[in-house]
Amino acid sequence: MDSKDKNKEYLKLGIIALLLLIILGGFLLYVSYPLLSTKKVILATQPVDPFDIIRGQYMTIRYEIGTIQLINGSQVGDEVYVTLLEDATGISRYKSSSLDKPSRDELFIRGKIISMSEDNMRLEYGIEQYFFERNARIEARDMDVEVKLSNKGGSRISRLLKDGQPVNIIYENKTYAS
Amino acid sequence: MGKSIESIELKQHISFGAVISTIGSILIALGIAWLIALNWSGMPSALKVLILVIATLGAYAGGVLFRIKDYPMIGGSLLVLGALLYTLSIFLIAQTFNLNTSLQSNAWLLLLSIVGILFATYIFDSTPSLVIALAEFLIWISLQYFSFMNIFSSSFSVGILAIIYLAVGVGLYGLTQIHKSLDHKFSNVYRYWSVFYILLLTYILSFQSLLPVLWPSEFELTSGILFFLMGISFFAIILTIIGVSMAVGKNKLSGKEVLSFIGLVLLYVLLISLASLVSGDIYSAYNGSMSEGLWAMWLFDNALFILVILSVIGYGTKYRSTRIVNLAIAFFALDIVTRYIGFIMDFGGQMGFAVMSIIGGIILIAGGWGIEKWRRKLIEKTREN
Numbered sequence: 001m002d003s004k005d006k007n008k009e010y011l012k013l014g015i016i017a018l019l020l021l022i023i024l025g026g027f028l029l030y031v032s033y034p035l036l037s038t039k040k041v042i043l044a045t046q047p048v049d050p051f052d053i054i055r056g057q058y059m060t061i062r063y064e065i066g067t068i069q070l071i072n073g074s075q076v077g078d079e080v081y082v083t084l085l086e087d088a089t090g091i092s093r094y095k096s097s098s099l100d101k102p103s104r105d106e107l108f109i110r111g112k113i114i115s116m117s118e119d120n121m122r123l124e125y126g127i128e129q130y131f132f133e134r135n136a137r138i139e140a141r142d143m144d145v146e147v148k149l150s151n152k153g154g155s156r157i158s159r160l161l162k163d164g165q166p167v168n169i170i171y172e173n174k175t176y177a178s
Numbered sequence: 179m180g181k182s183i184e185s186i187e188l189k190q191h192i193s194f195g196a197v198i199s200t201i202g203s204i205l206i207a208l209g210i211a212w213l214i215a216l217n218w219s220g221m222p223s224a225l226k227v228l229i230l231v232i233a234t235l236g237a238y239a240g241g242v243l244f245r246i247k248d249y250p251m252i253g254g255s256l257l258v259l260g261a262l263l264y265t266l267s268i269f270l271i272a273q274t275f276n277l278n279t280s281l282q283s284n285a286w287l288l289l290l291s292i293v294g295i296l297f298a299t300y301i302f303d304s305t306p307s308l309v310i311a312l313a314e315f316l317i318w319i320s321l322q323y324f325s326f327m328n329i330f331s332s333s334f335s336v337g338i339l340a341i342i343y344l345a346v347g348v349g350l351y352g353l354t355q356i357h358k359s360l361d362h363k364f365s366n367v368y369r370y371w372s373v374f375y376i377l378l379l380t381y382i383l384s385f386q387s388l389l390p391v392l393w394p395s396e397f398e399l400t401s402g403i404l405f406f407l408m409g410i411s412f413f414a415i416i417l418t419i420i421g422v423s424m425a426v427g428k429n430k431l432s433g434k435e436v437l438s439f440i441g442l443v444l445l446y447v448l449l450i451s452l453a454s455l456v457s458g459d460i461y462s463a464y465n466g467s468m469s470e471g472l473w474a475m476w477l478f479d480n481a482l483f484i485l486v487i488l489s490v491i492g493y494g495t496k497y498r499s500t501r502i503v504n505l506a507i508a509f510f511a512l513d514i515v516t517r518y519i520g521f522i523m524d525f526g527g528q529m530g531f532a533v534m535s536i537i538g539g540i541i542l543i544a545g546g547w548g549i550e551k552w553r554r555k556l557i558e559k560t561r562e563n
Contacts (some may be wrong), residue, residue: 001245001247001248005246006246009242010242012301012302013238013239013242016238016298016302017239019294019298020235020238021231024231024267024268027268027290028271031271031272031275031277032275035275058276058279124278126278127276129276129279131273131274131276133218156275156276
């Protein structure tokens, strides 16, 4: 290959490296945006099954605020804003909900209606799964989840808590003999 | 003479040295990879993502270096590795930030992967990367359909999936013609994949148990699915119109082929639509009372399958593509095996199974020899042309 063609190849490499970094960087920024926020809440979970680690080793988490009272005029797929109020134990619980975004002064989380019944509706916030590496063993059930919230109500899990302390995840060393 | 022996010995010496160094490099890389794997679970997420991104860029850089050194095959393989590592990076980032595991979420991630891989494919002019992109596209389109079904609470219909595959096949045919008119080597890859989608669609339509559920009795077309279908079909038709115009304009496509293709697409549209006359449920074919309409449709579909396979063989021969010929023969063999198993299941009984197994085994042995002989003859003929 002559030097002109070599330079062309290096230029192509430079372009693709830049493009992929832009795509990956953009994606990284998009998914980590709520984690850049200083707004932090602790959400109570309904019984968490730590053995539900099947698809790609992740745990399904159900939240107390996962099921709320039905809002008139809402339908499946709508975005709902759940305003939170911190209780004496530091857990943020359901205060109210609305189809309209609350003011910035309020603490709120954004969810989507996935099903509705006569009186209630189930919401999904995008934080219903927590991934582990293989051979993970979690010491405790009934965990709380520390979540970071963006200004628009977007959320990301920052860590799992038990009695206010980070949950210790133990990784067992599996060998062929174990 | 002495000089040439010396130079041969020197070359061998250099080659041997290069080989030893290469083995040494591989061992170092293996050791590093092993250390990373042992400590993976304890690593911070940011470091994991960084390792994967570096590996991705490293694979692409390696691919380019080998291409520069005139090792295009190794370079191509490394570009494929780069594409796969890039896809893994996206999914690892999603896992690190505990993103939703829904079908739609995974579909978005796959779409993001395909976009990046397509950029690399066209910038590097890499055929293997295009194959990866098209393979991921097949997974994405199927995943997206099932996701929409889930989101819009729509009932499953094989007919919608069939239309999607038909539209994609048409779109890929358009891309084939666009690239052919530009004398771009990717035309062969798009041609292969458009044939694959057509054969896949025809194979799906050949199942008597699936015909009643092409348009199930309780099926309702939701607006979301309709817009998705219309969007894909519109895009595919535009691509085909552009491609055919460009190729015909440069005398790289005959009117006869265009008419044959349009005829085939219209036939499929008619076939998929007519299936609504035999709509039922998945048990309709097994409750012992298959309607005459269902029988007629099934026989016609299977006859069409054989006809399409023969046409694809002719198409592959015309374009001197041994890969397309092999693909057609693979689907032919798949058809034989599928019909054989279906025959045993439908006309069951243990005695029947035993007799059918013996007869079937003899047919398969004879057929396998015959198919292989036929395949080699076709490939030889294709190469001669």
